[in-house]
Amino acid sequence: ACQHRLWPEIESVVKQQVAWARTGIGECGQGWQLFAEDGEMRMYRREEEVDGMAVDPLKAVHTVPGITGHEVCHYFFGPQYRYDWETTLEQMTVLETVSDDTLVFLQTHKRIWPASQRDVLFWSHMRKLPNENDRDGPDLWTVVNNSTTHLDYPPNVGKCVRIYLKVCLLCQTRVDPPKDGAPLTRDNISCKITYCSVVNPGGWAPASVLRAVYKREYPKFLKRFTAYVVNQTKNKPIMF
Numbered sequence: 682a683c684q685h686r687l688w689p690e691i692e693s694v695v696k697q698q699v700a701w702a703r704t705g706i707g708e709c710g711q712g713w714q715l716f717a718e719d720g721e722m723r724m725y726r727r728e729e730e731v732d733g734m735a736v737d738p739l740k741a742v743h744t745v746p747g748i749t750g751h752e753v754c755h756y757f758f759g760p761q762y763r764y765d766w767e768t769t770l771e772q773m774t775v776l777e778t779v780s781d782d783t784l785v786f787l788q789t790h791k792r793i794w795p796a797s798q799r800d801v802l803f804w805s806h807m808r809k810l811p812n813e814n815d816r817d818g819p820d821l822w823t824v825v826n827n828s829t830t831h832l833d834y835p836p837n838v839g840k841c842v843r844i845y846l847k848v849c850l851l852c853q854t855r856v857d858p859p860k861d862g863a864p865l866t867r868d869n870i871s872c873k874i875t876y877c878s879v880v881n882p883g884g885w886a887p888a889s890v891l892r893a894v895y896k897r898e899y900p901k902f903l904k905r906f907t908a909y910v911v912n913q914t915k916n917k918p919i920m921f
């Protein structure tokens with residue numbers, strides 16, 4: 682995989698996206714609006730437009746008990762699970778298996794009236810990162826999705842408008858060992874999740890429609906996805 686044409690871009694985008702995900706909301710400076718809250722989940726967005734199109738950066742933080750960062754990234758990255766949790770997905774194809782931790786996807790998402798249907802072509806890379814703050818703490822895990830090109834699938838040929846996205850899912854496992862030295866159970870672990878995304882809708886879509894879609898769909902997506910991981914892992918050994 683180190684010789685693959687995408688490797689240099691993957692290296693630089695992963696470093697950039699992880700640094701961005703690690704930057705707290707406060708440190709990011711002004712402009713972040715809290716637009717959704719549900720229990721431990723907080724979702725922020727910044728209203729930004731490019732060529733009159735809303736491309737609002739989104740940053741969500743969530744803490745989920747009973748699962749690890751490796752498990753969250755495993756179920757987010759794996760194509761075999763995606764139809765189970767990605768509600769707006771209509772069609773998903775793995776165009777290329779670059780390596781066991783890097784895939785190229787083509788996805789079409791359900792049409793959202795009155796905008797035209799969208800598709801997205803992106804590489805997806807999963808990686809374990811050393812825990813710089815706490816050397817003997819559990820590692821971080823991340824999945825970065827970044828739009829790319831593929832000669833056989835040029836944009837805007839069929840009925841779909843090609844969107845462009847950058848997504849980073851950064852996960853930090855927290856272990857609170859039981860007092861009496863008993864073996865670790867899922868009651869002693871939790872995962873701090875940071876989900877960042879910037880989606881350029883490609884062709885024109887009314888900013889009001891886009892913002893309504895994001896306001897409705899993002900909280901639903903993160904809640905549904907994390908509940909899916911809890912449900913898939915509850916009777917399985919902990920994957921650190």
Ligand SMILES: CCCCCc1ccc(-c2ccc(S(=O)(=O)CCO)cc2)cc1/C=C\c1ccccn1
Nearest residue numbers: 767769790793796799826848882886894898899902
């Ligand atoms: C007019 C409507 C334009 C938006 C359509 C759309 C574009 C992109 C995407 C999308 C969102 C998350 C990813 S991912 O995080 O990489 C996970 C892998 O699937 C990839 C694609 C979705 C949706 C449509 C709805 C929507 C919007 C947010 C959240 C959820 N659904």
